[in-house]
Amino acid sequence: MKKLLEGKTPANEIKENLIEEIKKLKSDGINPTLCVIEVGDDPASKIYLRVKRNLAKKVGIQEIGLHFPANTSQGELLEKIEELNQDPSINGIMVQLPVPPQIDPRAIFETIAPEKDADGFSPLNLGRLWEGQSDIIPATVRSILTLIDYYGIEIAGKNTVIIGRSVIVGKPLAAVLVERDATVTIAHSKTKNLSELTKNADVIISDVGKAHLVTEDMVKEGAVIIDVGMNRENGKLMGDVDFDKVAAKVNAITPVPGGVGPLTVASLMKQAVILTRKQHGR
Ligand SMILES: Nc1nc2c(c(=O)[nH]1)N[C@@H](CN(C=O)c1ccc(C(=O)N[C@@H](CCC(=O)O)C(=O)O)cc1)CN2
Numbered sequence: 001m002k003k004l005l006e007g008k009t010p011a012n013e014i015k016e017n018l019i020e021e022i023k024k025l026k027s028d029g030i031n032p033t034l035c036v037i038e039v040g041d042d043p044a045s046k047i048y049l050r051v052k053r054n055l056a057k058k059v060g061i062q063e064i065g066l067h068f069p070a071n072t073s074q075g076e077l078l079e080k081i082e083e084l085n086q087d088p089s090i091n092g093i094m095v096q097l098p099v100p101p102q103i104d105p106r107a108i109f110e111t112i113a114p115e116k117d118a119d120g121f122s123p124l125n126l127g128r129l130w131e132g133q134s135d136i137i138p139a140t141v142r143s144i145l146t147l148i149d150y151y152g153i154e155i156a157g158k159n160t161v162i163i164g165r166s167v168i169v170g171k172p173l174a175a176v177l178v179e180r181d182a183t184v185t186i187a188h189s190k191t192k193n194l195s196e197l198t199k200n201a202d203v204i205i206s207d208v209g210k211a212h213l214v215t216e217d218m219v220k221e222g223a224v225i226i227d228v229g230m231n232r233e234n235g236k237l238m239g240d241v242d243f244d245k246v247a248a249k250v251n252a253i254t255p256v257p258g259g260v261g262p263l264t265v266a267s268l269m270k271q272a273v274i275l276t277r278k279q280h281g282r
Pocket residue numbers: 048094095096097098119139140230237256257258259260261262263264265
């Protein structure tokens with residue numbers, strides 16, 4: 001392995017830039033404000049929300065945290081979102097996932113106003129990605145692009161296999177990589193002969209959530225591997241890729257933890273600032 005694609009350094013760079021950008025906005029009387037909604041008491045979500053709160057404070061974004069009990073109905077949640085959509089003091093809105101089973105995440109994505117869609121999950125913003133408009137994009141996708149740019153990974157014309165077809169990572173990622181001239185294949189649970197695809201891939205991006213899915217024999221020498229998976233095995237956090245053996249064979253690989261993950265919260269903050277600027281015509 002020649003390059004370890006760590007997320008911490010580019011994440012720090014994003015934070016430093018945000019601090020400067022937000023200072024300037026504030027000196028013009030603009031106070032970027034992000035409303036973060038939690039439904040229920042998922043323990044992992046609590047950790048991520050604390051990280052979001054701390055980073056917002058550090059860069060100067062006003063974070064408004066709302067907590068709803070786990071038995072909140074979809075109607076109640078959507079009503080609150082509608083209210084926030086109308087509130088001019090709120091620039092960005094996001095609902096932490098997962099939400100309890102009585103709430104359909106798609107209803108949330110459809111209700112958040114596209115111009116306040118901090119996660120970039122609204123159907124309008126996701127659709128715009130396929131038109132080549134990529135200012136509002138899901139945080140994980142933005143994080144992957146940041147790694148690609150920061151480490152100078154060539155993507156144009158490269159055979160790129162995305163494993164995973166989620167609406168919030170795999171599909172929007174395909175749209176932005178096609179826009180960057182990559183030749184993209186999306187593989188998923190029904191794909192036959194996954195290894196035939198991955199063995200020919202210059203770049204493999206996996207977002208499945210299955211440990212040991214991508215093994216050494218499935219990758220070609222010199223490939224680039226971006227692992228978005230997060231799996232716990234015997235208390236240890238690992239990605240979808242068999243890191244040690246695959247790393248020995250490839251040119252560049254993200255660690256898990258420490259790769260895409262640390263960039264996701266910084267990417268969300270960046271998006272909140274982009275939304276704020278757009279709302280003020282900047
Ligand atoms: N509304 C949203 N919900 C969720 C999102 C999202 O982007 N929007 N993503 C995840 C959770 N998440 C942020 O919300 C998140 C996940 C992982 C990390 C991270 O830093 N991971 C570390 C490891 C952390 C650990 O030890 O558990 C890493 O990979 O190095 C940050 C944020 C689901 N919900």
